[in-house]
Amino acid sequence: MDQQELLALLALKKAPLIGDIMAKKLIRTFGSATAVFEQPYRQIAAIEGIGDKKAEFIKVKDLFSKAEKELKFIEENNLKYRVYYNDDYPERLQYCVDGPIIFFENGKIDWSNPYTLSIVGTRQITSQGSAFLEKFIAEIAPLKPMIISGYAYGVDILAHKLAIEHGLQTIAVMAHGLNQTYPRNHVAHNKDVKNNGGFVTDFWSTDTFDRKNFLGRNRIIAGLSEATVVIESADKGGSLVTAGLAGDYNREVFAVPGRLNDKYAAGCNDLIKQSKAHMLTKTADIPYILGWQESKVAVQKQLFVELNEDEKMIYAFLKDNEKEMLDIIALNLKMPVHKLASILMSMELKGVVKPLPGKLFMLA
Structure with a gap:
């Protein structure tokens, strides 16, 4: 890609009050990110949805100097970047209206895998949740799906570790720049993740961990996947946000049901009750509903079931x-x-x- 266009994309990504949806509109209107910054203030302000206040970004003098520093970081760390209008951008993410105009990756990621699952859930995963997830990954492994999660405590990190254990590609989507790792003690898993997939983010190296970044991170988790699986969740939390985003993107959502008095089953039960998720009780539910090759899934069926x-x-x-x-x-x-x-x-x-x-x- 032309370096000037890349710098313009980076600058537009950091433009105050201009998110990815508006950035795409600007690029579509003027033909390229470079062309956007060649327009006079009034031309920018005249665009529907922009107006005087948002158009102020065109006057910010240090956007390109900051972009040059970030480009230097990208080059020095051999990071890859994906631009939304290029062919190497993940296809499913292209269909998301608020998908990032550019994101960065570190590792060995094969985006051609047709089977992609996001697995999310509580940071306080229970023994029942762990057992279900271990069995699920073992049984779905023959289909070689890409396992995507957020590298957090609990369900996320277990999903990544189990994917690696079963030889599956795993993608950790981060809520900060790729020069950091949060939680810090997950640094121990970085090498394995890079060798079996990699890390993805649309945040810069100057963006440190902040809870307000979770929504941006979660939209990528949901957007990259054909389906999102919620293992365990309380009645509120980031997992339910990710499930909601997946639903907004017209992706399938699955939730593992639990007992009514279990705190970390409440969110899953509500998703099922409100018809926002398929009830996931066995691994074969996934390939059946998604149209995958169910015959390859090593599901252990009950031989004898008592019926009333x-x-x-x-x-x-x-x-x-x-x-x-x-x-x-x-x-x-x-x-x-x-x-x-x-x-x-x-x-x-x-x-x-x-x-x-x-x-x-x-x-x-």
Whole structure:
């Protein structure tokens, strides 16, 4: 890429009050980032959505000197950069309206992998959450998906470590520049991550860790992935924000259900209850709903499941009819819809049935 255009992109990335959405509009209007900075103030201010206050960035004198320093850092540390209008920019991120105009990476990342999963959750992962995640990664490993997370404590770091253990590529999306590591003690994992994927951020080396950066980090986690998996979450937290962003990007969201009185199941249960996430009870749910090669997933199915009389009746009906809508099953079995839905959820947890889009159900 022409160095002047790269400097202009970096400068535009740091322009006050100009985010990625507006930066893309400016580039689209004038043809390039370089051309943006060649425009007079009034020409910039006249653009819909800009106005006088936002147009002030064109008068900031040190934007390019700061960009030159950052470019020097990029070159001295052999970092790669991806620009949103270039062919080497990750395709899924291109579809995100607020995807970064430029981001930076460090490692050995193969963006051609068609299978990408973001795995997020609480920093206080429980033993149940750890056990589920360990089993999930082991079973999904034959499909070789890219595992993306935020390098935080708890679910994030365990997802990265398990991905590496099973020979999967893993991407750590950071909320600061790539000259830092937060949490600091995760430095111990940096070499393994770089050798099995790498680090990604759209923050500069001058951007230190700050909680306000999490939203920017989380949009990249959600945007890079075909689906986001929430392992455990309290009723509030960054994991739910990431799940919400994934939903906004029209990506699939999965959540692992838990007991009603478990603090770190509340967020997942709410996502499922509000129809914002698929209920994830077994690994095969992922390739089935996403259309991946399910036959390659090494899922250990229960050989013997005890069913009560209602469950046996539903099982027999689905065995005869292959798949059917919730309302039609209820009508044929003369069972209230609310009762049937509850029983089907219980059967799903037992691995006997699985839900399909459009309120359809079939035997697992």
